[in-house]
Amino acid sequence: MDKKSFNLVTEPWIQVLDKNGNPKEVSLLDVFEDAASYQRLAGDMASQDLVILRLLVAILTTVYSRVDANGEVYEWLTLDEKMHVKEADEEDYEYDDLVNTWQLLYKNGQFSKSVAQYLKENSSKFDFLGDAPFYQVNKEVYDQEVPANKKVNIKSLKGTVDIKQINRTISESNNSPSIFSPKTRQTKNEVNMAQLVRWIITYQGFTGVTDKTKVNSKKKFSVSAGWLYGLNPVFAQGENLFQTLMLNLVFSEEYRVEKPFWEFENAVEYIEFLKDEPFARDLSISTLYTLWSRMLHIEWIDDEPIIFTAGLPKLDSTEAFVEPMTTWRRNKKTGEVYPATKHLTDLTKAMWRNFGQYVRTTDSDELEDMHEPEIIKWLRNVQDSEYLPTDTSLTLRTTTLISDGNATSQSPVVEVNDQFRIKADVLFDKNDKDYWPEDIENMIDLTQQVGKDFWIFTNNISKLRGLDGTDFADNSTAKFYESLNLPFLTWLASLRNDQERTAKTVEWKNILKKVAIIKAEEVLKNASPRDIIGQESSKEEGSGINNIFTIFNWYKLNVFRHIK
Incomplete structure (x- = not known):
């Protein structure tokens, strides 16, 4: 196995279904160039597809919050040669310009060349095996950020996690074997490079809290179980992958500099940023979509990955309305609003029975406790702007992993995957009387x-x-x-x-x-x-x-x- 480079911009690793329903692995460049030719993402499990969808949308949000459908930089921004924001005049921010960009892209049925340009300019940040490996840190950074007795040591293997544990179709620790595993005992730790990439990214979203190692910090902190673990996800699915990406491409009315983790100066700066435990509500969409729950480092021994892991702080999700893909709940005592989460007790309740959590069911103030998901607000906005045909059918989906409910493990025990289909002009009915x-x-x-x-x-x-x-x-x-x-x-x-x-x-x-x-x-x-x-x-x-x-x-x- 070539350990020198596996660049996600050009190497095939994203699994999709083509027009004929056949699985195919494609690169980042491929997926954006031919998105309309693919039915949907089709990875190892539905919750993995959600994680990859959020990564792809983070790239689109970053690009199109800076340039329009024609590749022109918005007037309030100055970009550098890598298309990163150098200067921004927030007072001149025009939300409508971004909405118009969305409309032109959706009408054209394809993404502009700006996405490929951005990926090529930043390709070094997407190398899974590079000096600054994607979604990981190198050995030097890892050893610097953990206690001395938890540094990388391939003999003791302290602070490591097996493939079979990050593979969420197995989720097996050495202490609790997975009885109904889809793999035999001898092959549970076997993956190819594309699978490893997908599982590493998925693990950052759905982690659990069994890790014994934390990053160094001057103050105590609770380890994150993964941002997605704390949501009740909702997202839209279109007739093809292009439509799915577009329907979930949400822009914020309040200006924020989109900053996915790879745009930080280096891994140390990003980890220090997380150690400060910023409020999630103050972050950008792309920051949340690519959020780390673990500082990971991979040592390659005889072409086999040894994964070292250290816990990162859990972010405060109070009123983090910047997160588009979740329903919300209000704490009746404090009045504060948090992302809703799914529990084992919710397994028998289909998505349609919670219809009122996804869309405001009355125009009155009777539903003061109800906060609509931002993705629903966004879709209503583009529907009101007549950017979606009136007969468009929307498929709203939810998929997530539910933990065992044990505060000391939070290991995933079941995946929920549900949906309902409804016409856009029904969901966003404008009638006052017959709503x-x-x-x-x-x-x-x-x-x-x-x-x-x-x-x-x-x-x-x-x-x-x-x-x-x-x-x-x-x-x-x-x-x-x-x-x-x-x-x-x-x-x-x-x-x-x-x-x-x-x-x-x-x-x-x-x-x-x-x-x-x-x-x-x-x-x-x-x-x-x-x-x-x-x-x-x-x-x-x-x-x-x-x-x-x-x-x-x-x-x-x-x-x-x-x-x-």
Whole structure:
């Protein structure tokens, strides 16, 4: 293996699907030049694709916050020969100029030559095996930034992490073997160079906190588990990779100098910057999209990578609205807003059921606790500017890794990957009276009310059978919602802005009623003689016999009453 250079600008390492659905590895130059020819990113897992997407968008954000679609530098900026910002007159910043740049790029269906120019001018910063290796530091910097007893030592291998641990399809430490690994024990630490690059970048976003080594610092700090670990991601997917990159290319109304990590003078300057624990809200989009959680150094022994790692500080994410790709939650005690995160308890809840977290469902001030994701605000802006065709269908996606919930490990245990499709003029409805998002949210609220009815129904059946706990009701209700996922997503995608709202809401009510009765009847089919005979009702329930049929009748009554 050639250890001298592996430059990501020209070497193939990004995995995509071509027009025919075949996987292909391409370089940074290739991916931007032919983005419209590829369906989508197709790496080792969906959460890895999200990390790579953010890296690609960081490059685009950096370039097009400095030059327009024709390669002309904006009037308020002065750039150097590497297209870095030398001077900026913030008072002359014109947000509309960036929006116009976005429109021209989207209309042209391809990126301008400025992206390739930027990559070529800065190619030395993208060499994975260079003197300043990409997303890593060299040995000199590593030894300088860690305690003396944690310096690089290939004999003791203190402070190292195995490939099988950063490979998030395995995530195996030496203390806890991965039972359902996609690789055999002998091959868990085997990767080619392209795979290694992708996993190193992914590891910076989803890390865990099992590391024993921290960078030197005068003050104590909490080690970062990776910025993406602290988000509930949301992003847009287009008909091809070009559209996906463009739909997620967000510009800030407030001027910020875009500064991905490779534009810092050197690795030491960047690490010192992180040690100061800046507020995330003060950073630029590209800084967050390329944020390190670990200082990594790779030693190559007999062509095999030995990865040394040291923890970096966790940034304060309070009101970090510069981050476009997340939903938000408000702390009711302090009033502060933080990125929402997903937990193991969220696994059974599909993305559509949280519709109100992704878009404001009413124009009133009733939703004062709701802060829309910045990506949604941006897409509404370009839709309002008529830069997206009115019949454009948007696919909003979420994908992330969920940790084990253990504060001392935060190891990933499951990947969540979900989406829903909706027309842009429905999502960003301009009607004051007949507002589609409000009607959609009302149908979701109704669906969840019927879901509660179903839980009560199955819980009553559970009691009738003398079962302890709510496992039967919980599992049955999860399956109930699973059976609604495809019908609701199909209904949501069918909505148009020129439709009669009432007719479409009635359509969903009829679907919901049908599914609600069918799923309950499935429970009846498994009735035992004991269920049919029943038992005497309790005092709270009133007099008479309580059996599976009386419980079913009460359930139907509640469903019909709620659906009307």
